[in-house]
Amino acid sequence: MSAGEQEETVAGEQGEATAETAEDTAVTAGRRGDGPVADGTPTDGRRAGGLRVTGLSVVLDRRTVLSDVGFDVRAGGWLAVVGANGAGKSTLLRAVAGVLPHAGEVLVDGAQVRRLSPRRRARLIAYAPQSPALPADMTVFDYALLGRTPYIPYFSREDRRDREVTASVLERLDLTELAARRLGHLSGGERQRVVLARALAQQAPVLLLDEPTTALDLGHQQQVMELVDRLRLADGLTVVTTLHDLSLAGQYADAMVLVSGGRIAAAGAPAEVLTGELIGEHFDARVRVSTGPGGRPEVHLERP
Protein backbone atom coordinates (compact mmCIF):
# COMPACT_ATOMS: atom_id res chain seq x y z
CA MET A 1 0.00 0.00 0.00
CA SER A 2 1.36 3.43 -0.93
CA ALA A 3 1.88 6.19 1.60
CA GLY A 4 -0.90 8.10 -0.14
CA GLU A 5 -3.37 5.28 0.37
CA GLN A 6 -2.62 5.18 4.06
CA GLU A 7 -3.39 8.81 4.54
CA GLU A 8 -6.74 10.04 5.62
CA THR A 9 -9.29 11.07 3.05
CA VAL A 10 -11.47 13.67 1.93
CA ALA A 11 -12.80 17.00 2.99
CA GLY A 12 -16.04 18.51 1.88
CA GLU A 13 -18.23 17.53 -0.96
CA GLN A 14 -17.16 16.24 -4.34
CA GLY A 15 -16.22 18.89 -6.91
CA GLU A 16 -18.38 19.76 -9.86
CA ALA A 17 -17.89 18.13 -13.22
CA THR A 18 -16.07 20.16 -15.86
CA ALA A 19 -17.55 23.58 -16.51
CA GLU A 20 -18.21 24.41 -20.12
CA THR A 21 -19.30 28.01 -20.42
CA ALA A 22 -17.10 31.06 -20.93
CA GLU A 23 -18.16 32.32 -17.52
CA ASP A 24 -16.99 29.09 -15.94
CA THR A 25 -13.45 29.65 -17.17
CA ALA A 26 -13.12 33.12 -15.64
CA VAL A 27 -9.80 33.79 -13.98
CA THR A 28 -10.72 33.88 -10.32
CA ALA A 29 -8.41 31.82 -8.19
CA GLY A 30 -9.52 29.60 -5.42
CA ARG A 31 -13.18 29.41 -6.34
CA ARG A 32 -14.62 26.07 -7.21
CA GLY A 33 -14.39 25.56 -10.94
CA ASP A 34 -12.38 28.70 -11.52
CA GLY A 35 -8.74 29.42 -11.84
CA PRO A 36 -5.93 31.08 -13.72
CA VAL A 37 -5.19 30.05 -17.25
CA ALA A 38 -1.57 29.45 -18.11
CA ASP A 39 -1.26 32.00 -20.91
CA GLY A 40 -4.28 34.11 -20.03
CA THR A 41 -6.35 32.36 -22.68
CA PRO A 42 -9.51 30.64 -21.53
CA THR A 43 -9.35 26.89 -21.96
CA ASP A 44 -12.27 24.54 -22.16
CA GLY A 45 -10.16 21.87 -20.50
CA ARG A 46 -10.73 19.61 -23.50
CA ARG A 47 -7.63 20.11 -25.63
CA ALA A 48 -4.82 17.58 -25.53
CA GLY A 49 -3.27 17.76 -22.09
CA GLY A 50 -5.48 20.62 -20.87
CA LEU A 51 -5.65 20.32 -17.09
CA ARG A 52 -8.52 21.53 -14.94
CA VAL A 53 -8.60 21.26 -11.16
CA THR A 54 -11.80 22.19 -9.31
CA GLY A 55 -12.70 22.29 -5.64
CA LEU A 56 -9.67 20.27 -4.57
CA SER A 57 -9.55 19.64 -0.82
CA VAL A 58 -7.35 17.30 1.17
CA VAL A 59 -7.54 16.29 4.82
CA LEU A 60 -4.50 14.63 6.38
CA ASP A 61 -4.52 13.35 9.93
CA ARG A 62 -7.84 15.15 10.54
CA ARG A 63 -6.35 18.46 9.41
CA THR A 64 -7.50 20.29 6.30
CA VAL A 65 -4.31 20.80 4.35
CA LEU A 66 -5.86 21.99 1.08
CA SER A 67 -9.17 23.83 0.73
CA ASP A 68 -11.17 24.28 -2.43
CA VAL A 69 -8.26 24.81 -4.78
CA GLY A 70 -9.02 25.34 -8.46
CA PHE A 71 -7.06 26.29 -11.56
CA ASP A 72 -6.79 25.58 -15.27
CA VAL A 73 -3.65 25.01 -17.28
CA ARG A 74 -3.99 25.08 -21.04
CA ALA A 75 -2.42 22.25 -23.03
CA GLY A 76 1.23 23.22 -23.47
CA GLY A 77 1.18 25.70 -20.58
CA TRP A 78 3.57 25.83 -17.64
CA LEU A 79 2.07 26.58 -14.23
CA ALA A 80 4.41 27.20 -11.30
CA VAL A 81 3.03 26.55 -7.82
CA VAL A 82 4.85 28.68 -5.26
CA GLY A 83 4.41 29.24 -1.54
CA ALA A 84 6.13 29.05 1.83
CA ASN A 85 7.15 25.81 3.56
CA GLY A 86 4.09 23.84 4.61
CA ALA A 87 1.72 25.86 2.41
CA GLY A 88 0.40 22.73 0.69
CA LYS A 89 2.28 22.68 -2.63
CA SER A 90 3.42 19.04 -2.54
CA THR A 91 0.02 17.97 -1.26
CA LEU A 92 -1.55 19.74 -4.23
CA LEU A 93 0.68 17.93 -6.72
CA ARG A 94 0.14 14.57 -5.05
CA ALA A 95 -3.63 15.02 -5.12
CA VAL A 96 -3.56 16.02 -8.80
CA ALA A 97 -1.33 13.00 -9.50
CA GLY A 98 -3.96 10.80 -7.89
CA VAL A 99 -1.70 9.38 -5.18
CA LEU A 100 -3.56 11.11 -2.36
CA PRO A 101 -7.25 10.85 -1.52
CA HIS A 102 -9.02 14.14 -2.14
CA ALA A 103 -12.34 15.83 -2.71
CA GLY A 104 -12.89 17.74 -5.92
CA GLU A 105 -12.08 16.96 -9.50
CA VAL A 106 -9.02 16.68 -11.69
CA LEU A 107 -9.77 16.68 -15.40
CA VAL A 108 -7.39 16.09 -18.27
CA ASP A 109 -8.91 16.96 -21.61
CA GLY A 110 -12.28 16.96 -19.91
CA ALA A 111 -11.91 13.40 -18.56
CA GLN A 112 -12.30 12.87 -14.82
CA VAL A 113 -9.01 11.35 -13.81
CA ARG A 114 -10.47 9.56 -10.77
CA ARG A 115 -12.66 7.47 -13.07
CA LEU A 116 -9.70 6.12 -15.03
CA SER A 117 -7.80 2.97 -14.24
CA PRO A 118 -4.32 3.59 -12.79
CA ARG A 119 -2.88 2.46 -16.10
CA ARG A 120 -4.92 4.94 -18.16
CA ARG A 121 -4.21 7.67 -15.63
CA ALA A 122 -0.48 7.02 -15.89
CA ARG A 123 -0.69 7.57 -19.61
CA LEU A 124 -2.14 11.02 -18.99
CA ILE A 125 -0.29 12.28 -15.93
CA ALA A 126 3.35 11.72 -15.01
CA TYR A 127 4.50 12.78 -11.56
CA ALA A 128 8.03 13.21 -10.26
CA PRO A 129 7.90 13.44 -6.44
CA GLN A 130 10.35 15.54 -4.46
CA SER A 131 12.31 12.72 -2.83
CA PRO A 132 10.77 9.29 -3.27
CA ALA A 133 12.22 6.21 -1.63
CA LEU A 134 14.27 4.48 -4.31
CA PRO A 135 15.09 0.77 -4.35
CA ALA A 136 18.81 0.85 -3.62
CA ASP A 137 19.67 -2.24 -5.68
CA MET A 138 17.82 -1.30 -8.85
CA THR A 139 19.83 0.13 -11.74
CA VAL A 140 19.23 3.59 -13.14
CA PHE A 141 18.06 2.11 -16.45
CA ASP A 142 15.59 -0.30 -14.88
CA TYR A 143 14.17 2.42 -12.66
CA ALA A 144 13.64 4.82 -15.59
CA LEU A 145 12.13 1.91 -17.56
CA LEU A 146 9.37 1.70 -14.92
CA GLY A 147 7.99 4.84 -16.59
CA ARG A 148 7.04 2.59 -19.52
CA THR A 149 4.86 0.30 -17.37
CA PRO A 150 1.53 1.79 -18.55
CA TYR A 151 2.41 0.79 -22.12
CA ILE A 152 3.56 -2.76 -21.46
CA PRO A 153 0.75 -5.31 -21.89
CA TYR A 154 -0.03 -7.50 -18.88
CA PHE A 155 2.14 -10.62 -18.67
CA SER A 156 4.60 -9.12 -21.18
CA ARG A 157 8.00 -7.53 -21.02
CA GLU A 158 9.10 -4.17 -22.35
CA ASP A 159 9.83 -4.07 -26.06
CA ARG A 160 12.54 -2.38 -28.09
CA ARG A 161 10.65 0.90 -28.26
CA ASP A 162 10.33 1.05 -24.46
CA ARG A 163 14.08 0.56 -24.14
CA GLU A 164 14.76 3.17 -26.84
CA VAL A 165 12.53 5.77 -25.20
CA THR A 166 14.21 5.11 -21.85
CA ALA A 167 17.72 5.32 -23.31
CA SER A 168 16.87 8.55 -25.08
CA VAL A 169 15.52 10.17 -21.89
CA LEU A 170 18.61 9.09 -19.96
CA GLU A 171 20.79 10.64 -22.62
CA ARG A 172 18.92 13.92 -22.53
CA LEU A 173 19.41 14.05 -18.77
CA ASP A 174 23.13 13.27 -18.87
CA LEU A 175 22.54 9.86 -17.29
CA THR A 176 23.75 7.45 -19.98
CA GLU A 177 27.04 6.87 -18.19
CA LEU A 178 25.13 5.97 -15.04
CA ALA A 179 22.61 3.62 -16.69
CA ALA A 180 24.05 0.47 -15.08
CA ARG A 181 24.73 2.11 -11.70
CA ARG A 182 22.66 1.04 -8.67
CA LEU A 183 20.35 3.74 -7.27
CA GLY A 184 21.90 3.37 -3.84
CA HIS A 185 25.19 4.58 -5.26
CA LEU A 186 24.02 7.92 -6.65
CA SER A 187 24.45 11.48 -5.41
CA GLY A 188 21.36 13.52 -4.46
CA GLY A 189 21.35 15.42 -7.76
CA GLU A 190 21.80 12.23 -9.77
CA ARG A 191 18.89 10.63 -7.93
CA GLN A 192 16.74 13.66 -8.66
CA ARG A 193 17.45 13.41 -12.38
CA VAL A 194 16.68 9.68 -12.37
CA VAL A 195 13.26 10.38 -10.82
CA LEU A 196 12.65 12.93 -13.56
CA ALA A 197 13.83 10.42 -16.18
CA ARG A 198 11.22 7.90 -15.05
CA ALA A 199 8.49 10.56 -15.31
CA LEU A 200 9.63 11.65 -18.77
CA ALA A 201 9.82 8.04 -20.00
CA GLN A 202 6.11 7.88 -19.22
CA GLN A 203 5.47 10.27 -22.15
CA ALA A 204 2.26 11.57 -20.59
CA PRO A 205 0.84 14.88 -21.84
CA VAL A 206 0.72 16.29 -18.29
CA LEU A 207 3.93 16.44 -16.27
CA LEU A 208 3.89 17.24 -12.54
CA LEU A 209 7.28 18.06 -11.03
CA ASP A 210 7.74 18.61 -7.31
CA GLU A 211 10.81 20.79 -6.74
CA PRO A 212 12.73 19.32 -9.68
CA THR A 213 15.83 21.45 -9.19
CA THR A 214 16.48 21.60 -5.44
CA ALA A 215 19.39 19.14 -5.35
CA LEU A 216 20.86 20.17 -8.70
CA ASP A 217 23.94 22.26 -9.42
CA LEU A 218 23.42 25.36 -11.57
CA GLY A 219 24.28 23.62 -14.83
CA HIS A 220 21.92 20.75 -14.22
CA GLN A 221 19.17 23.13 -13.04
CA GLN A 222 19.40 24.87 -16.36
CA GLN A 223 19.58 21.60 -18.27
CA VAL A 224 16.46 20.21 -16.60
CA MET A 225 14.43 23.39 -16.98
CA GLU A 226 15.45 23.83 -20.61
CA LEU A 227 14.68 20.19 -21.38
CA VAL A 228 11.23 20.45 -19.85
CA ASP A 229 10.62 23.70 -21.73
CA ARG A 230 11.74 22.15 -25.02
CA LEU A 231 9.40 19.20 -24.50
CA ARG A 232 6.63 21.62 -23.68
CA LEU A 233 7.18 23.63 -26.85
CA ALA A 234 7.86 20.67 -29.15
CA ASP A 235 5.31 18.16 -27.89
CA GLY A 236 2.80 20.46 -26.21
CA LEU A 237 3.52 18.98 -22.79
CA THR A 238 1.51 20.61 -19.99
CA VAL A 239 3.76 21.28 -17.01
CA VAL A 240 2.92 21.96 -13.37
CA THR A 241 5.86 22.39 -11.06
CA THR A 242 6.46 23.51 -7.51
CA LEU A 243 9.54 25.69 -7.21
CA HIS A 244 11.13 27.49 -4.28
CA ASP A 245 13.41 29.49 -6.55
CA LEU A 246 10.98 32.25 -7.46
CA SER A 247 13.18 33.81 -10.14
CA LEU A 248 13.58 30.43 -11.83
CA ALA A 249 9.82 29.95 -11.62
CA GLY A 250 9.30 33.42 -13.13
CA GLN A 251 11.73 32.65 -15.94
CA TYR A 252 9.99 29.53 -17.19
CA ALA A 253 6.35 29.48 -16.09
CA ASP A 254 3.67 31.33 -18.01
CA ALA A 255 1.27 31.27 -15.08
CA MET A 256 1.61 31.02 -11.35
CA VAL A 257 -0.43 30.21 -8.29
CA LEU A 258 0.66 31.27 -4.83
CA VAL A 259 -0.52 28.78 -2.20
CA SER A 260 -0.84 29.92 1.39
CA GLY A 261 -2.39 27.98 4.22
CA GLY A 262 -3.80 25.42 1.81
CA ARG A 263 -5.63 27.98 -0.32
CA ILE A 264 -4.77 29.90 -3.44
CA ALA A 265 -3.81 33.37 -2.30
CA ALA A 266 -2.92 34.80 -5.71
CA ALA A 267 -2.91 33.66 -9.30
CA GLY A 268 -2.02 35.05 -12.69
CA ALA A 269 1.00 35.83 -14.81
CA PRO A 270 4.37 35.60 -12.97
CA ALA A 271 4.66 39.41 -12.82
CA GLU A 272 1.26 39.60 -11.12
CA VAL A 273 2.11 37.04 -8.47
CA LEU A 274 5.77 37.81 -7.81
CA THR A 275 5.30 41.23 -6.28
CA GLY A 276 7.21 42.54 -3.27
CA GLU A 277 3.94 42.92 -1.41
CA LEU A 278 2.66 39.37 -1.95
CA ILE A 279 6.06 37.81 -1.28
CA GLY A 280 6.46 39.93 1.86
CA GLU A 281 3.05 38.88 3.10
CA HIS A 282 3.17 35.16 2.31
CA PHE A 283 6.86 34.34 2.75
CA ASP A 284 7.64 36.82 5.51
CA ALA A 285 10.65 37.90 3.47
CA ARG A 286 12.01 41.24 2.35
CA VAL A 287 12.72 41.22 -1.35
CA ARG A 288 13.30 43.49 -4.29
CA VAL A 289 11.61 42.49 -7.53
CA SER A 290 13.19 43.66 -10.76
CA THR A 291 12.16 43.13 -14.36
CA GLY A 292 14.38 40.78 -16.33
CA PRO A 293 14.54 39.84 -20.01
CA GLY A 294 11.13 39.50 -21.64
CA GLY A 295 9.56 41.43 -18.78
CA ARG A 296 9.88 38.45 -16.46
CA PRO A 297 10.19 39.18 -12.75
CA GLU A 298 13.41 38.53 -10.87
CA VAL A 299 13.27 38.24 -7.10
CA HIS A 300 16.26 39.32 -4.98
CA LEU A 301 16.50 38.84 -1.23
CA GLU A 302 17.30 42.05 0.61
CA ARG A 303 18.84 42.22 4.04
CA PRO A 304 16.38 43.74 6.52
Ligand SMILES: Nc1ncnc2c1ncn2[C@@H]1O[C@H](COP(=O)(O)OP(=O)(O)OP(=O)(O)O)[C@@H](O)[C@H]1O
Ligand atom coordinates in the same frame (compact mmCIF):
# COMPACT_ATOMS: atom_id res chain seq x y z
N1 LIG B 1 0.63 12.80 6.32
C1 LIG B 1 0.40 14.00 6.86
N2 LIG B 1 -0.34 14.12 7.99
C2 LIG B 1 -0.60 15.32 8.53
N3 LIG B 1 -0.15 16.48 8.03
C3 LIG B 1 0.61 16.42 6.94
C4 LIG B 1 0.92 15.19 6.29
N4 LIG B 1 1.69 15.44 5.20
C5 LIG B 1 1.85 16.79 5.17
N5 LIG B 1 1.20 17.38 6.20
C6 LIG B 1 1.12 18.82 6.51
O1 LIG B 1 0.45 19.44 5.43
C7 LIG B 1 0.98 20.75 5.24
C8 LIG B 1 1.35 20.91 3.77
O2 LIG B 1 2.45 20.07 3.49
P1 LIG B 1 3.13 20.10 2.05
O3 LIG B 1 4.21 19.07 2.06
O4 LIG B 1 2.11 20.02 1.02
O5 LIG B 1 3.76 21.57 2.06
P2 LIG B 1 4.73 22.26 0.99
O6 LIG B 1 4.09 23.56 0.62
O7 LIG B 1 5.04 21.33 -0.12
O8 LIG B 1 6.00 22.53 1.89
P3 LIG B 1 7.58 22.57 1.56
O9 LIG B 1 7.83 23.85 0.83
O10 LIG B 1 8.19 22.60 2.93
O11 LIG B 1 7.93 21.34 0.78
C9 LIG B 1 2.14 20.88 6.20
O12 LIG B 1 1.72 21.63 7.32
C10 LIG B 1 2.48 19.47 6.57
O13 LIG B 1 3.00 19.41 7.88
